[in-house]
Amino acid sequence: MTPAVLAELVHSTATSVLTERGVDTAVLPEVVTIERPRNPEHGDYATNLALQVAKKAGMAPRDLATALAERLAEAEGIEAAEVAGPGFLNLRLAADAQGEVIRQVLTAGETYGTGHALDGVSINLEFVSANPTGPIHLGGTRWAAVGDALGRILGAQGAKVTREYYFNDAGAQIDRFVSSLVAAANGEPAPEDGYAGDYVADIANQVLAAEPDALGLPDAERDEVFRRVGVQLMFDEIKRSLHEFGTDFDVFFHEDSLHTSGAVDAALERLKKSDTVYHADGAWWIRSTDFGDDKDRVVIKSDGAPAYIAGDIAYLKDKRERGFDLCLYMLGADHHGYIGRLKAAAAALGDDPDVVEVLIGQMVNLVSDGKPVRMSKRAGTVVTLEDLVEAVGVDAARYELCRYSVDSPVDIDLDLLRKHTNENPVFYVQYAHARLASLQRNAADLGLATPGPDEIDFGLLDHPKEGELIRTLGEFGAVIAKAAELREPHRVARYLEELASAYHKFYDVARVLPQGDDEADGLTYARLALCEAARQVIANGLSLLGVSAPERM
Template identity: 55%
Template structure:
């Protein structure tokens, strides 16, 4: 019996009590029933506080309601006992067979185990990374690449329709500076003040020359434009390639340049004016964002007629809205705290609810050995360097293992270590061990298809392991709702720990010449179910589940 099935059973008991007049509630008032693992295992397999939640509505006291539920549950198939604790907590112990059935349920579901409908009906645009196409991705972008992609996977696993999007900042003065920098390096001259000086610019300039051998024959703006456009295309292609190597994929690459070229900025200003939030002052066009919590009103169009970055932000928000995304999530870097109120103000000015239609997550800095990184200064550690040095799996797992709002320093050499002190190795090793147990079992003639007797899964180690496995779907749903992929990593480490302890106590293959028995076959089901859940969890983080290590 899964937690979902048990919750449904409890709700069914409540509905029966409503039907026979024992409980003065409606089905709508009962709502969804939740079960969770009790803090102390001796209290049972599962617990619920539903009686405490519903007692006041039903005009009774929580303990009396819990006792009524305990009596009805006590006779249900698969339930060994139900008891009341404290003011109205209901503790439930499942029959061994009902608990053990979970192993079969997991393997029948396969990759689908853990998927849920907690966010069904939600259409979400999730924007992350969005690095300027003026240089390679570096460690400063890597955290959101890992977390953003993990969040996409989590939201989809919880039923949401998610579109991951990369906003290409390919307009404005920065692109001209980029073009001038590439041109200077191609000509062997000094980069102009305020330009890009990293070593990558010199390498990029050589690639540009290979494609545009006529570059140095051009003059003035024409030469800068040629260097800019060719360099931009090559740099963006490199960004996309590195992201693919990092197992990060976007459905949409949205160009800021196209936003301006399509007239979307002017249209956005007009639409916001119709909403009554645009005003003119000092020759400029303003958005009255202070009406919605911003610290000052924002200029949309400067006095000289040129749009601001804020105007592009407004147009981009409206574009997401027009493309059918009621929910828009922005993943921004540590230096973007000031964007929170202004983006929420844009949502409000556009007629949306800033509490539900837009969500802004701010990630803290990541460093390697405490180094602060700067693309323009050139002292960067590129994402491609991290992949080559440490590997995709350790980097992605480690970045996903901590809350986004906590500063993080990576120790590359420790992440490369293959020992149980390395969390990603610890979890991946558990999966590899599980697969090795399966291979050894096959060699000894232990086959799942020959028998499955869930009543044979009844040791304390079995129970603990089953408890962890049962909690996987709810953990996935909770991590998705809270936007916290680190919950998946911590869950996997707990599950790996429970498996390693189970492995030390439970033999799947018989010893020596001992015969194969049903207990071996049934343990193989539990072994393989654990492997399936670890693989499913690692997939949510974009990390591989190795067959051997």
């Protein structure tokens, strides 16, 4: 019995109890909250339902809890129901009812834990979107890991997710990048406001290899060659590094296309008809303060040229016209003001501001030997995605970046992530999976063919550590649902560590395979099934984070 099934049982029981007492069942919440007590001695699960609705029902909380306990104690799968404190209800499940979770995992396999909360919702998930003027830095790397994981988690709840990368290939930063390439091609230092690092020289040399006569052209034509070829080479390198990191995109959208296609001009004309923009001091302004921005923003400058936000508005309009129900942006720590601006943009376009959602990610720092790592071997000024992967590998990098809330800064200890010990979180979880896979191989070597889940007596799994492991498995679906709802992939990582811990504790006290001349019995097969269920859930969770589940380590 999963927490969700138990919640339905408690809800139906409460409905019956209140109906018999002539109480309107509308006082009940739509979903009953079921939690695991911190102290296992208090039971397997607990609910505060009686405390929550007693006053509305005109009953004392303990009286309602007692009525619920008496009725639930008679229900199939409930071993005991007890009232605690002012009206908490503690529940203990029968072993065979708990074992139903194992049966569900083994039956569902790779789909166990998925849900339908977002069925039919089309989401545009834009993340990374780093300027195409250099390699992906650590902030972008964090979004590459977290954004990809969030896309998987939203998809696991039924959403249709389009992963999108917005290339900022228009504006002054591209001009500075081109100037830097030309300087490098001429063997000169980068301009004062340009880009430095070995990668600039590498790309400049590739431009010359493709266009040997570029430096001999008039300045304007020369710059256009370096712009066209150099920016594309940078694009290609960014895409390659992201792909090797396990992060791929469905759409690469070019900012420049909004200007060349007339989309920006069309959006601006539409805005002029909206009450959310106004004309002052010769310019057009958007009322972004109505949506939390610190000041209203200029959209059309006094000289008639569009401001940078104009492209953002045209881009949002384009997304909505492509049919997305939700436009989810994942932006860096220095973009907090964009929350109000983008919501104001939606309102200005006649949309519900809630079609826009913005996640802000905080900074990432690397630490080695107790000291900050500040310089890249290749980029010169920042640490890059490739630097992190070279130091610890893709799996460790992705997992570590995903296991923290994005609104918290992160210090990544490179020395810790290189360790093959339980101190290293990704090793701890992956080792649990490898250990479980090894157990199944050993069982096969012994000729033990585990029966189908419907043929196993899970009521034999009555050890407290077995119960703890089963209950942890049963929470996986709720963890994914909450991670999707709150846009928090770190919940999956932390859950996997809890699951690995529950498995290791179980394995330390429960013999799974027979030893010596011992014969396999019903308990053997029940425990093998439990272990296979644990392996499956760890694999499913790691997959949501884009991290491998090795069978040998």
